[in-house]
Amino acid sequence: MQSLANQLKTALLFDVQRFSIHDGPGIRTTLFFKGCGLRCAWCHNPDSQIHTKELVHRVDRCSECRTCEVACPKKAINITTHTINHDLCDLCGICAEVCPELSMQILGLEYTPQSLLDICMQDFSYYENSKGGITLSGGEAILQHDFLEDFLPMIKNNSIHVTLETAGFYPWKFLEKLLPYIDLIYYDLKIADPEEHKNYTSKKNEVILENLKNLTQTNNEFLIRMPVIPEINNTKENVLATVKLLNNLGVNDIFLLKYNNLWESKLFYLSGNRKPLNLKYNAQQFDATVQAFEEYGLRVSFEH
């Protein structure tokens, strides 16, 4: 499916957020690309992981009007049991179109470069006046590099600032060819130890670190970010290992993200076997992590 999407040079996004003010400078439109190579246990956009469309049924919103059941050409929906027969469903989306409650939803919408540009241009005047722009987020936006190769030059033609939020897990060449079009990169590090990294994200971190090393050798502006996950990556060992890693690369700054567990409220309607982590942000712990990094000589910033 993904390769097909790329052939047609369309992107699959699961959300477009306008007036986004926490994903880069100024007022921004954040594009959430669908599909990611990692499966982080704390991923705050669990609906972004799979790189294909998904049909979800939000039982909490359903009023059992059965409009969808009647409309489904494949008879794949059973509202009595609130189940979808995914073997029959071909993701045609008719159920989502007719559902009055937004209870049937297709996650993932396709965009051509032009249609996405049109959406971005709607808020151009606000980017211009706040020194904002667009942010590529996800999921992992870089996995849809073929699309971006067409899309980003169009964006730059309009002099729009581009920020990328990336987890760094993909072949370097995917990112490399896009670098001229990206003004600022938020590059995420999660856990320094490769095995631990695999435990929590499903993949080792070698590729991520290799890509980061490559990035430090370019002229691109970037900022390392780390989500502080209580008990998981705020340990003394991980902080020290991360500092070493950054020292080796000559990086002096890190931005720490506070953990938020809102994603757990999405789990009930998503397929797959994600489990809640049952962790909570803890201000004291967060401050201690900030202090730990500072003690090792890094400049730490974070959102208040």
Place this chain on the structure above:
Amino acid sequence: MNPTTLIDKSNSKISNTNAILKNDLKALPKDQNFAEIYNSLQNLIPSIRLKNIRNSLIDAKYEICIEKARYMTEYFKKISKVGFFQKLIEKIHYIVYKKSVVKISKDIYQKKWQIKLNRKLISYYRRKENNSKGQIQIDFANAFKYTLEKVPIKIFSDELIVGNLSSKRIGAPLHPDLGALMLLPEIEEISSRSRNPISINKEELESLKNDIFPFWFSRSILANMNLYMKNPETFNMLMNGSLFVLTQFSGISHLTPNYPEVLHLGIRGIMEKAENKRKFILDQKDAKSEEIQESLNFLESIKISCEAVILYANRWQKYLIETAQSETNEVRKIELEKMAEIVKRVPEHPAKTFQEALQSIMLTHAAVHYESFQHGVSFGRLDQYLYPYFKKDLDSGELTIEKAVELLGCFFAKAAELLPLFFDKATDYFSGLSSASGTTIGGVEEDGKTSVNELSFLVLKAYDQLRLRQPNFHARIHESTPTLFRTYCMEIIKKGGGMPALFNDEKIIESQIQHHVAKKDATNYSIVGCSEWGSPYNSFPAAGAIFINIASTIPLLFKSLRNVNGLNFSSLPQPITTIHDFKDLQVAVWDMLKELISIALDGNDAIETSHANHRPTPFLSAIVDGCINNAKEVNDGGAIYNPTGCQATGLADLADSLYAIEQLVFLEKKLTLEELNGIVANNFSGNETLRKYILNRIPKYGENDLKVDEIASWVAEIFCNEVKKKKNSRGGYYSPGFWTMTTHQGFGKRQGALPSGRMSGDSLANGVSPKNGWDKKGPTATMNSIASLDGNLISNGYVLNQKLSPNFVKGDFGNQIMLGLIDGFFSKGGMQVQFNIIDPEVLIDAKKNPDQYKDLVVRISGYSAYFNDLTESMKDEIIERTMHCSCG
């Protein structure tokens, strides 16, 4: 390699992105001129005097003032020559009329024959009196003088600027000569009514019932307007309040007097102007004609009313000297003596100092309010015309920045002493008790240079120290506006309270010029009341005269949706029976709107004519440019500009309803129009699924959906064009606007369900904003929808309420976001925006514990109000507005 090394700990306090942003910004315009004032204001120690004044105003109870009513009645009774027979008829008439007012308050309307009989009687009284316009002007000038000779005057502790807008600390003057009779059914319970109780003592109550109301019921505007109503049914439609509201039967409203001229010439100078005009007329050949006699009478009435104001100032002087004599505190004694000296000079003579200038305006402003009920009397471009006085005193060492802020604060506090007195039903439409005195700062000169000066900053600072609900502060923003001034505005806005509101100079000036305003006057525009832009000092814009519920047009089209509600709709087009496509529907809506506008405007014409013929305001005429020159009273078209404001309420509701019908009936063909109407008539009961579908699946105005926005633009266009076609009785054009005060709640309460999915009785959308909570795509989408309306059509203002969570706008980064939103919106053609930045939790708590939040100020429409003064449903609306921060 170039990592973002800029970020250090100090910047990280705000946000990392801010650091990057700073690096990214182009060099800002130089603000050297204002850096000094900005910095000195940041470090200014708050004035204890202002704090004391603020506290005393917040703690004051609301009281009715009947002094003006009493003295005016006394005077007119003295000169009245009513014979025994007429007295008898009037007595009987009053007994019957009282009953019908009580019935009206219960939505039981007058029969046609009752209206006709009433009109016959009033017409009989007027014929009997046989007074010419000029004589009436002189009578009212004398009554004004009689009043100002007698009204109580009082200085309150700590004040440096005197003048009482009413006789109480916070007072609501009652105007029986206008529409106060509508209070009759509730006057006994007014101190204990659930909404906005206002106290009145027993003696005053008796005087009202036995003396004042029985005299004025047949002489007031409420009575006289019936003489000029083309359609007797209009009176009932007005009282019913579901289709339109006409405000001017309660008093003329919304203008900016020529206070700068009062400062330059003094009242005596204005009298001389009138005298010169009189001589000039007398020199004309046919000086004896009746028309010329009327002009001479008018100029005589100006002279009398100006003398009255000078007399009033003299009373103040005497009073202040006496107060100073008995004052034991030496410091205060000196202050009082100085104030006595000041009122000896002003407003009679030209002002020479900053304090004199402020005092001159305030005494004049007080006099204006004793002449008549005038809602929204505004100060114009205060920072511009006060600047020479400020600068001179500052340079001579007479004045310091601290003192100037304190004086401005003392001045503004006076504007918060006045309350409009609404009868209970009117409270639905004008909740928040705003007296709507607009104060405009900033802006641009004709040569494109910024008008911002140090005083523009000081005005904001004075407001910041007071944070009272009045006056309304408006900032004009132009490309040339210094960044530091913009930043200062953001800092003040972010503290909550919704002020200043922001106006887009480029677009508003362009739009004014398109509406036949001279470029010089358009560039000099200021805001009257809530958001009505126009030329100050030389206009009588009656900006708040009319509000029309345009969402009602759809229900009026269909038999099944016409809510009779005790009304006879014979003057409106019959319900339609055949509609084949969307075009048909649009044509029908257009026709209905045309009729509705026509009826409302005819009603307003009747009211304005009755003001001109029966309730002139000579003093106001003296201080509105054009009246003396034209030798014509201000209600009679004497001003240079004479528009009348006509507002549409429910723009979003009508656009959303039209689009929902187009989608459901004509495009998706989900159901027939008849079926849809049936469901809407039943308030969607049993069809919640359809309502949800409409709400969730059909785009709404405010979501930046091109198709809905196009319909909204069409609605705005036909409304504006229909309104602008008509001329009022003063010879000016009607002027369309989209600001609603709280009429969206008043109309909404009486409006059945709509195809937009809005349920029966729910509020309509406010101002030019989308329906509350239906703007799910965030502020940029909302602003784009609004910017897509053709601003050049809108000559009487609009209001966009934008809510932002306090979290989003913290620190310098927050300023940048807000300025980005504002500049982005304005560069797309947006004209006005105001922000409510407040945590919804605070409001929820305030609703539960009103006593702990006496001073909580929130933004309503084009004005701010104490949260506690709002109706319960308006409180809920404000909470809801702040809850839906679908952004970030």
